[in-house]
Amino acid sequence: MGTYLFQRISSDSGRDSRFDKIRVSPSKFYVAFFAQATWVSLCTLPVILVNSIPRSAYASSLIGTAISARPYATDILGLALFVFGLAFEVTADRQKSKWVQEKKDKKHSEEFLTHGLWSKSRHPNYFGEATLWTGIAVAAAGLLVRQPAQAAMGLSGSAMSQALVTGMCAASPAFVSFLLLKVSGVPLSENKYDKRYGDHKDYQRWKRETPMFVPKFW
Secondary structure (H helix, E strand, O other): OHHHHHHHHHHOOOOOHHHHHHHOOHHHHHHHHHHHHHHHHHHOHHHHHHHOOOOHHHHHHHOOOHHHHOOOHHHHHHHHHHHHHHHHHHHHHHHHHHHHHHHHOOOOOOOOOOOHHHHOOOOHHHHHHHHHHHHHHHHHHHHHOOHHHHHHOOOOOOHHHHHHHHHHHHHHHHHHHHHHHHHOOHHHHHHHHHHHHOOOHHHHHHHHHOOOOOOOOO
16 A cells, blocks of 8 residues: 555655645644554554564474464465455555556546446455455464463463454454544545535446445445
């Protein structure tokens, strides 16, 4: 997402219009800055927790137990969610970039994008972002609830301890989804397009028939 936004802003006016009012207000900029710092911290929390476990914590559990070296079901599920989410987001961003470039080249006169993944969700890139972080959280939680990780973190391995690390991992996709749906992602984009195209019948139909976040594939 960061790479896409940087390329989009660089090729456009050199700025992101969604943050025009934030940049000129120190108080709003302060809130936005620390909100993003919190976002980064919570996003990466599952990875930080996994990286905090020394390799030696798992060595004893692998000795003489070849089956323990096999991937956990949560590894496979988490990786699948991550790959799907990343591919979904990248595809949506590329479709948007291509559409914008073709509009600049006068290859079409469409005012807003309604085909490809953008016909399945009004914000497919944000859905992909939330999904890939969900995959990371699932894979991390599946590892952190295991006894070696629990012991390395000084936890008892009880159901309460396992619930604790699971909740810490879940905080990542939960916070990402909250920000995208309620703060910086969907609300800013929806308000911008509502003001610009709200009186257009084709926009109203697209908004009415296309899910806001979770795609509809049928």
